[in-house]
Amino acid sequence: MQGIDYTAGSIHRLLFRTAVPMLLASLVNVITQLANVFFLGHTSQSVLYVLSLYIPVSFVMIAIIEAMQLSVQVAVARSRAGGSRAFTQLFVHMMGCAMLLAILTGGIVMLLTPVLSWFYRVPADIGPMFMLYVGGMMAVSIPAVLAAVSSAALRGLGRAQAASWNAVGIAMLNIALVYTFVSVFGLDLKGIIYANLITSVLSLAISLLILFIRREMVFERFAFAKKHLMALRHVGIPVFISYCMIFLSTFFFNKIVSHFGEGAVAGFGVGYRIQTMAILPGIVIGSAIGIIINHNLQSPHRPRAYASYRQGLLQSFALYVIIAVAVWIWRDPLIAFLIEDAATRAEAARYLSIVALSYIGMGPMMTTLLTMEQSGRGYQAILLNAVYFLIIIALGWGLTRAFNEVTYFYAVIAGMNVVGMSFFLPFMRMLRREYVEPSADKDISTEGEATLPNKSYSTQT
Numbered sequence: 001m002q003g004i005d006y007t008a009g010s011i012h013r014l015l016f017r018t019a020v021p022m023l024l025a026s027l028v029n030v031i032t033q034l035a036n037v038f039f040l041g042h043t044s045q046s047v048l049y050v051l052s053l054y055i056p057v058s059f060v061m062i063a064i065i066e067a068m069q070l071s072v073q074v075a076v077a078r079s080r081a082g083g084s085r086a087f088t089q090l091f092v093h094m095m096g097c098a099m100l101l102a103i104l105t106g107g108i109v110m111l112l113t114p115v116l117s118w119f120y121r122v123p124a125d126i127g128p129m130f131m132l133y134v135g136g137m138m139a140v141s142i143p144a145v146l147a148a149v150s151s152a153a154l155r156g157l158g159r160a161q162a163a164s165w166n167a168v169g170i171a172m173l174n175i176a177l178v179y180t181f182v183s184v185f186g187l188d189l190k191g192i193i194y195a196n197l198i199t200s201v202l203s204l205a206i207s208l209l210i211l212f213i214r215r216e217m218v219f220e221r222f223a224f225a226k227k228h229l230m231a232l233r234h235v236g237i238p239v240f241i242s243y244c245m246i247f248l249s250t251f252f253f254n255k256i257v258s259h260f261g262e263g264a265v266a267g268f269g270v271g272y273r274i275q276t277m278a279i280l281p282g283i284v285i286g287s288a289i290g291i292i293i294n295h296n297l298q299s300p301h302r303p304r305a306y307a308s309y310r311q312g313l314l315q316s317f318a319l320y321v322i323i324a325v326a327v328w329i330w331r332d333p334l335i336a337f338l339i340e341d342a343a344t345r346a347e348a349a350r351y352l353s354i355v356a357l358s359y360i361g362m363g364p365m366m367t368t369l370l371t372m373e374q375s376g377r378g379y380q381a382i383l384l385n386a387v388y389f390l391i392i393i394a395l396g397w398g399l400t401r402a403f404n405e406v407t408y409f410y411a412v413i414a415g416m417n418v419v420g421m422s423f424f425l426p427f428m429r430m431l432r433r434e435y436v437e438p439s440a441d442k443d444i445s446t447e448g449e450a451t452l453p454n455k456s457y458s459t460q461t
Helices: 011-041 045-078 080-119 127-156 160-184 189-213 226-258 262-278 280-295 299-329 331-338 342-374 378-403 407-460
Strands: none
Touching (some): 011 189, 011 280, 045 127, 045 226, 127 280, 226 378, 262 299, 299 407, 378 407
């Protein structure tokens, strides 16, 4: 089993070699999402309205995708020395768990879709479109989850480049298919469902093919092993809960904005979708840091685990200064390119004008949360997420109702993104105490022991 050796060499270079391919794949995914908004933004406001209402629902399946792929990534990185047989056992069990979770969760969401439609007071003429889109996307999410798990396995093996090139090719195909189905055949939201189905199945097939060609997997009979589910308990479950909180928060975010009309919901949805895409680089850097940490848990390499977070956080800050300023400056041309409706465009621009600069804090915050989740501190990340979202919902709801102005809600989001930077230094000190100081103490102790024989020998002579 070959791949990148994370226990030696420059940490800056390792972060670069790991994060850049993943970031490339994420950026292509961003372009894919923007392309979807662009193609649908030139259809009707009703289509954008449904697309915006689907945002919180999508986080349910994103919760499973992120929980499974981070669990696989961590588990593979930590058990890499076990060889192809150990990896295959782990991979098969994780794929089975992923399929079961996707089917159960998707079925529950489909059953609850009428309740969501009632809660959002979706107009009667748009209700069938909303239910069809949610049901279709839940069905398509099954191969999407399996494809994500397969790509995560490649990254855990140190084959981030192979996983990223697969993602790039699939994303380009997705854009082409969405354009064909939406703009050429006029299928609107159905076009996204068909495109995602085709590309998810193809991505899964390519990942499996790479694993077999590289002889990472072998054919044999396996027995169930509880040890393969340890990463799910320590990483997957906290990640899943975190994304479920995002689902609940965006659920209430849409409810807060819906008080101001369909146009406000559509505009906020476009702006928030841009924000969810803007956080991807922070997630990628945090994921790369997690890979390096989990490859350096043995005592001689533990200081490298701390150094990887410190350097990765600095890279995240530098990157998000550029992202925040770019989105804030070019928000109007970006939104004008994506959508035609004037009211929707104005609302999306207003959201970004208030929130975009706070991405300087939001991006590194996501990097830190991802690092926490992959280093065994997932439940602490859950607590921080819960506080973050509860404050936004409580303050946003109260201020918008008190002053009847949606901009107060946007200001609360921006403020919390800035406040989120307050836990970077405490977390860095925590990592230093765990990874650096014990190693230093051990080195001192070992050095003292090493000098004793020399002193004894000198006395005897």
